[in-house]
Every structure is written in structure tokens, then in C-alpha cells.
Amino acid sequence: xxxxxxxxxxxxxxxxxxxxxxxxxxxxxxxxxxxxxxxxxxxxxxxxxxxxxxxxxxxxxxxxxxxxxxxxxxxxxxxxxxxxxxxxxxxxxxxxxxxxxxxxxxxxxxxxxxxxxxxxxxxxxxxxxxxxxxxxxxxxxxxxxxxxxxxxxxxxxxxxxxxxxxxxxxxxxxxxxxxxxxxxxxxxxxxxxxxxxxxxxxxxxxxxxxxxxxxxxxxxxxxxxxxxxxxxxxxxxxxxxxxxxxxxxxxxxxxxxxxxxxxxxxxxxxxxxxxxxxxxxxxxxxxxxxxxxxxxxxxxxxxxxxxxxxxxxxxxxxxxxxxxxxxxxxxxxxxxxxxxxxxxxxxxxxxxxxxxxxxxxxxxxxxxxxxxxxxxxxxxxxxxxxxxxxxxxxxxxxxxxxxxxxxxxxxxxxxxxxxxxxxxxxxxxxxxxxxxxxxxxxxxxxxxxxxxxxxxxxxxxxxxxxxxxxxxxxxxxxxxxxxxxxxxxxxxxxxxxxxxxxxxxxxxxxxxxxxxxxxxxxx
Amino acid sequence: xxxxxxxxxxxxxxxxxxxxxxxxxxxxxxxxxxxxxxxxxxxxxxxxxxxxxxxxxxxxxxxxxxxxxxxxxxxxxxxxxxxxxxxxxxxxxxxxxxxxxxxxxxxxxxxxxxxxxxxxxxxxxxxxxxxxxxxxxxxxxxxxxxxxxxxxxxxxxxxxxxxxxxxxxxxxxx
Numbered sequence: 001x002x003x004x005x006x007x008x009x010x011x012x013x014x015x016x017x018x019x020x021x022x023x024x025x026x027x028x029x030x031x032x033x034x035x036x037x038x039x040x041x042x043x044x045x046x047x048x049x050x051x052x053x054x055x056x057x058x059x060x061x062x063x064x065x066x067x068x069x070x071x072x073x074x075x076x077x078x079x080x081x082x083x084x085x086x087x088x089x090x091x092x093x094x095x096x097x098x099x100x101x102x103x104x105x106x107x108x109x110x111x112x113x114x115x116x117x118x119x120x121x122x123x124x125x126x127x128x129x130x131x132x133x134x135x136x137x138x139x140x141x142x143x144x145x146x147x148x149x150x151x152x153x154x155x156x157x158x159x160x161x162x163x164x165x166x167x168x169x170x171x172x173x174x175x176x177x178x179x180x181x182x183x184x185x186x187x188x189x190x191x192x193x194x195x196x197x198x199x200x201x202x203x204x205x206x207x208x209x210x211x212x213x214x215x216x217x218x219x220x221x222x223x224x225x226x227x228x229x230x231x232x233x234x235x236x237x238x239x240x241x242x243x244x245x246x247x248x249x250x251x252x253x254x255x256x257x258x259x260x261x262x263x264x265x266x267x268x269x270x271x272x273x274x275x276x277x278x279x280x281x282x283x284x285x286x287x288x289x290x291x292x293x294x295x296x297x298x299x300x301x302x303x304x305x306x307x308x309x310x311x312x313x314x315x316x317x318x319x320x321x322x323x324x325x326x327x328x329x330x331x332x333x334x335x336x337x338x339x340x341x342x343x344x345x346x347x348x349x350x351x352x353x354x355x356x357x358x359x360x361x362x363x364x365x366x367x368x369x370x371x372x373x374x375x376x377x378x379x380x381x382x383x384x385x386x387x388x389x390x391x392x393x394x395x396x397x398x399x400x401x402x403x404x405x406x407x408x409x410x411x412x413x414x415x416x417x418x419x420x421x422x423x424x425x426x427x428x429x430x431x432x433x434x435x436x437x438x439x440x441x442x443x444x445x446x447x448x449x450x451x452x453x454x455x456x457x458x459x460x461x462x463x464x465x466x467x468x469x470x471x472x473x474x475x476x477x478x479x480x481x482x483x484x485x486x487x488x489x490x491x492x493x494x495x496x497x498x499x500x501x502x503x504x505x506x507x508x509x510x511x512x513x514x515x516x517x518x519x520x521x522x523x
Numbered sequence: 524x525x526x527x528x529x530x531x532x533x534x535x536x537x538x539x540x541x542x543x544x545x546x547x548x549x550x551x552x553x554x555x556x557x558x559x560x561x562x563x564x565x566x567x568x569x570x571x572x573x574x575x576x577x578x579x580x581x582x583x584x585x586x587x588x589x590x591x592x593x594x595x596x597x598x599x600x601x602x603x604x605x606x607x608x609x610x611x612x613x614x615x616x617x618x619x620x621x622x623x624x625x626x627x628x629x630x631x632x633x634x635x636x637x638x639x640x641x642x643x644x645x646x647x648x649x650x651x652x653x654x655x656x657x658x659x660x661x662x663x664x665x666x667x668x669x670x671x672x673x674x675x676x677x678x679x680x681x682x683x684x685x686x687x688x689x690x691x692x693x694x695x696x697x
Contacts, residue, residue: 052678052679052680052681053678053679054666055662055666156691156692157692158686158691158692159690159691159692159693159694161692162692162694162697163694163697166697194687195684195685195686195687196685196686196687196691197679197680197681197684197685197686197687198680198685198686199679199680199681205681206681206685313696315696316675316694317694318675318677318690318693320676320677321677321680321686321689321690321691322686322691322692353676353678354665354671354674354676355662355665355666357665358661358664358665359661359662359665364657366585366586366648366657367584367585367587367641368587370586371586371587371588374588374665374674375588375590375674377674377675377676378674378675378676440697
């Protein structure tokens with residue numbers, strides 16, 4: 001029986017956002033008997049609703065509210081109003097994610113200690129380490145059913161993987177396999193096995209890929225402790241004179257505003273909306289925004305060093321068939337400054353359909369150089385590069401007072417300049433990616449620029465000391481004891497790995513902490 | 524405005540006899556253009572027929588695929604044939620023709636070599652008109668389901684049970 005709470009019930013935990021962070025936290029708290037109201041800006045879409053058509057699905061799921069961009073990153077030129085490709089729906093971006101589920105490497109929790117001073121980078125060590133996170137990673141892997149963890153086998157490789165694997169082995173790479181994926185290789189946890197359909201990014205119509213939309217959310221609701229209000233867009237977090245947060249103001253689907261009271265508020269709106277909400281909640285007591293005594297809210301925006309390499313062969317590949325990202329080379333993920341940069345990167349298989357390939361292969365490109373590439377679409381293979389980018393204070397989310405959203409609130413501006421370390425790493429990764437395909441007979445290769453960001457991180461970062469960041473090692477804000485951050489904006493540094501598994505592990509851990517602190521009467 | 528398949532009605536001979544312009548498409552009388560093979564025809568309501576024919580040629584010059592018929596380019600740009608869009612489009616086409624005349628051609632459509640037309644486009648590629656047409660084509664052309672098979676792209680596979688039993692790992696040349 002689904003819970004229903006009163007607006008003036010100030011005993012509930014309010015969670016803003018229902019993705020990998022908020023959706024998991026909502027279920028974990030509900031399982032512990034804690035009353036939760038989860039406010040989700042988007043609507044509810046389930047596998048039967050997902051559309052296996054790239055543009056139609058984008059229209060259904062993408063977060064398309066007003067945003068602006070600045071900085072020297074190419075996304076600001078190519079997609080000036082779309083800095084990020086994330087989802088507005090119950091389950092958040094877990095509908096869209098590829099499923100790649102990797103633990104951080106030990107040194108990646110200690111980037112400052114490992115890399116030393118990097119000019120222009122605002123590096124900091126996480127206040128936690130891999131040893132502390134290991135049990136939480138294991139819980140997350142079990143929840144998501146990650147392949148090649150526990151006793152779960154790997155997914156079979158599709159054509160795109162076979163090309164990738166053959167090239168990798170020709171280059172001497174050793175750590176090459178079909179990935180640790182939150183996509184079932186065999187039936188698991190009432191979800192069926194992958195049917196190799198493609199369209200992983202458009203929502204898995206089989207439910208073979210883990211998404212909070214059809215796992216954690218309904219399970220949390222089934223406890224009777226969780227109420228999910230969809231199409232409820234949070235505008236502001238309210239506080240009292242003592243500085244404790246007391247509730248949130250949100251607009252419902254008709255634009256009517258409501259104030260939901262709360263004992264605790266957890267912000268999980270992804271790394272653009274979460275800091276924006278804290279900044280838009282500025283008050284006389286907190287003129288720079290909530291939880292911002294450090295001045296770090298919105299800063300250190302990271303998006304991973306990314307790029308793609310596509311290659312054309314003289315024979316068909318048909319890369320769109322099968323699991324989109326079940327393929328990884330991990331040899332370059334190590335920290336090895338002899339390559340000319342700190343940190344490392346992963347190489348993962350990737351395919352786009354023809355419509356998105358036309359949009360993303362070389363944005364703005366035209367003429368025969370461009371179209372002859374698409375003429376060979378059937379003979380194309382592809383990979384994605386994802387590596388650690390440097391946190392920089394000036395890469396940040398700010399309020400754009402000249403651009404308003406549909407509620408009249410300042411839209412977020414996303415400023416990003418590549419750090420020289422990011423640029424050096426990308427150049428290295430392009431070279432290796434092209435070499436992989438050249439080794440198996442590519443006739444042309446394409447070092448493809450970054451897409452709008454899918455990994456948005458770091459804008460409310462975790463720190464040991466309150467002066468260095470926004471939240472402590474539990475995701476609790478340094479300034480306000482009953483205000484938490486529960487998404488990837490907590491990340492102190494980005495690591496090379498796709499972030500979702502770590503977001504989920506942190507959310508499970510945070511639920512434990514919140515329950516403990518509530519039980520002790522501390523919050 | 525509609526693009527319709529012309530399997531009956533007008534023969535290729537009849538079309539040619541009414542043709543008043545050359546190029547990839549034929550302008551047939553007033554308010555009406557058609558493909559040279561009479562496989563398709565299009566009525567225009569707001570744009571001049573020669574302007575629509577020019578726009579179709581421009582679309583092909585921006586994203587040239589020799590195995591994709593004009594009909595698909597026509598579908599990709601037909602949305603500009605509205606009273607709202609027409610003034611800007613006509614102005615853009617006029618600028619295109621002026622640029623062609625500046626290089627000694629009678630018009631853009633009558634510029635014989637693709638490389639010469641591309642030179643004209645390169646000189647205006649940062650302008651609003653070019654970017655509007657190019658940007659619109661990214662979805663207008665490549666998101667037409669009818670062109671997908673021409674590139675080998677199969678679209679959705681869910682309705683057929685995915686590729687698990689239909690060749691997801693079928694590659695024999697490695």
C-alpha cells in the first residue's frame with residue numbers, strides 16, 4: 001500500500017530526485033521503516049513506455065529545461081543549450097545509463113596525495129577510502145546484479161565488442177572483457193536476461209538493465225513508507241531561524257505551489273540541479289545559498305574526460321546490434337604519469353543509431369568528408385573514452401539571471417574549460433582508440449568530440465574540512481545537520497570509472513547513517 | 524504542402540515537356556516541382572518553386588549521399604514552405620543565387636559542379652541561413668525512417684525479440 005503523507009507532516013524525510021542517488025536512498029530508508037516523500041520533477045515511465053527510437057525517446061525522457069553554457073569546451077559551441085544529456089523521469093538517469101558498474105581504484109579516493117599538486121586543479125582527497133567503501137560496493141553490486149561480480153557471469157560480446165577485443169589484443173592490452181554491467185546475463189532478481197536489443201540508452205524495454213524506475217522505487221512504495229510525487233519540481237528549500245531546513249517548496253504538474261514540511265531534506269537532482277537548488281534557496285541568513293559557507297557550492301564541476309572513436313571497415317559490423325556498452329579495456333585506467341598526464345581512462349564499446357550518429361559524429365560537420373563516413377555506417381565500430389578530469393574551481397554551475405526557467409527562476413549556467421591534463425589524456429586516448437581499430441584493418445577512423453555530459457559530478461563535494469567542500473563523509477552538509485546531498489555532486493574527484501555504482505553505494509551507506517542518526521535523535 | 528509519390532497521372536515525358544529549369548529537380552509549371560524520374564512531386568504554397576528546387580539542391584550539397592533519392596531531401600526541407608518561414612528562406616536563396624552570379628554562374632541551381640556549389644556554401648557557412656538549413660537537415664534527413672535502410676540501419680528490434688537469436692555477434696571477417 002503506497003504511502004500518502006500530509007504537506008504539514010514534519011516527520012518525513014524529503015528526497016529531491018529519484019535517480020541512482022535519490023531513488024536508492026528512498027527505497028533503503030523505506031525498507032528501514034522511515035517515512036519518505038520523494039519529489040520527482042519528471043513523470044513515470046516504465047519499460048512498456050520506453051521508445052526504441054533515438055529522437056522520440058530523447059523527447060520523452062531528456063531534461064530539456066532552460067540551461068546555458070560557457071567556457072572553451074566544445075559542447076558549449078555545438079550544444080549551447082544542452083550541456084548535459086540526463087533524464088527527467090521517475091528513476092532519473094538510471095533509465096538512460098549504459099549499465100557500466102565499476103568500483104573506483106584505491107588511489108582514486110586519494111587523488112591529491114597520489115598526483116601531488118597539479119597546477120590549476122583544485123584536487124582534494126576523499127574523506128573515505130576504498131577499504132571503507134568495499135562492503136557498500138558489494139551491496140550495490142548485489143542490488144544492481146552487476147555481471148562479473150559475486151557469482152554472476154559476464155554478458156556475451158556483440159559484433160562491436162568482437163572488433164574492439166581483436167584490436168585491443170593486437171595492441172597487447174590484457175584487461176579486456178564484456179564489462180561489469182548492471183544488465184542481466186541471466187535472469188536475476190525478477191528481471192530477465194538481456195535480449196541484445198540495443199537501445200540501452202532509451203530505457204530497457206525488457207527490464208534487463210537495472211533502473212530505479214522499476215526496482216527500488218516500486219519496492220520502496222510496497223513498504224508503505226514511501227510516497228513518490230511525480231511531476232513535482234522543487235523550487236526552494238526552506239529553513240528556520242536556527243538554520244535548520246524545515247521543508248521544500250515545489251510546483252506540481254499544473255504549476256501550483258506547495259510546501260512539504262520535512263525533518264530531513266536530501267538533495268539528489270544531479271550535479272547541475274542540486275547546486276542550483278542550493279543557490280536558488282539563498283536567504284537573509286544564507287545569502288550565498290544553502291550549505292555554502294565554503295563557497296564551493298556549484299564549483300569543481302566535473303564531467304569526465306570523454307570522447308569517442310568510430311572506425312570504418314571494408315566489411316559490415318552492425319554495431320547497433322546488442323548491448324550498447326558491454327565491452328571494456330581497463331589497461332589505461334591506471335595512474336602512470338609517464339604518459340604525460342595524471343589519472344587514467346577506460347575504453348568502453350559504444351554504438352549510436354544513424355540519427356544520433358548524424359548529430360554527434362562531428363557536430364556542425366557537412367560535405368562529403370562527413371557524409372562518406374555515414375555512407376559506411378553499417379561498417380562502423382565505436383568506443384567511448386571515459387577518464388578522470390581535473391576539478392577546477394572555475395568550472396562551475398552558476399545562476400544565469402538573464403535566463404529563466406518555466407517557473408521564473410534563474411536557469412543554471414554550466415561553465416567548463418578543459419584542464420591541460422584533460423586535453424593531454426584525451427589526445428592519448430584518441431591515439432590508442434584509433435590504433436585499436438587500425439590494428440584490425442580500419443580504413444578510416446574518427447576522433448569524435450564529447451557529447452553533452454552524462455557524468456555530471458563534484459558540485460557539492462565531500463571534504464574532511466568544512467572550508468574545502470560542501471558535505472562530510474556521509475553526504476551531510478557541513479553547515480546544516482539535517483540537509484544531505486545524495487547524488488554524484490558529492491564526488492570529491494571523478495575517478496576514471498562510470499559513476500553510478502559509486503553513487504548507489506554511497507546512497508546505501510547514507511541511508512544507514514541517516515537511520516542511525518535519526519534513531520539516536522541527532523537529526 | 525505534400526510530397527506525393529507519382530506512380531500514375533504524369534509520365535516522365537509529360538514532365539520533361541513542362542520543365543522550365545534544370546538541376547537535380549525540375550520545376551514544373553507554377554507551384555509545382557518534381558523529380559527528374561517522375562518518382563515524386565511536390566506542390567509549393569509559400570515558396571517559389573525554383574526556390575524549393577534550389578533548397579533541395581542545397582540540402583544535397585550539404586549532406587550528399589549519392590544513394591539517397593531527391594525525394595528524401597525534399598521531405599527534409601518541405602517544412603520551410605510556410606508563409607512564416609518563406610521570407611527568410613527566399614532571402615537566403617536570393618543570397619545564394621547572388622553568390623553564384625558573383626562567381627559567373629547563372630544561379631545556384633545552374634552551377635554545374637558540386638565543388639563550385641560547395642565553394643559558395645563554404646563562404647556562407649557561418650551565416651544564419653546556412654546554419655538553419657544544415658541544422659534542420661540533421662533530423663530532417665537522418666531521422667526519416669525511410670532512409671535508414673539505405674544506410675543499413677535497422678532501427679528498433681524489440682518487436683522482433685532483439686538480436687539474441689538474430690546475429691548480435693555475427694561477424695566472420697575478424
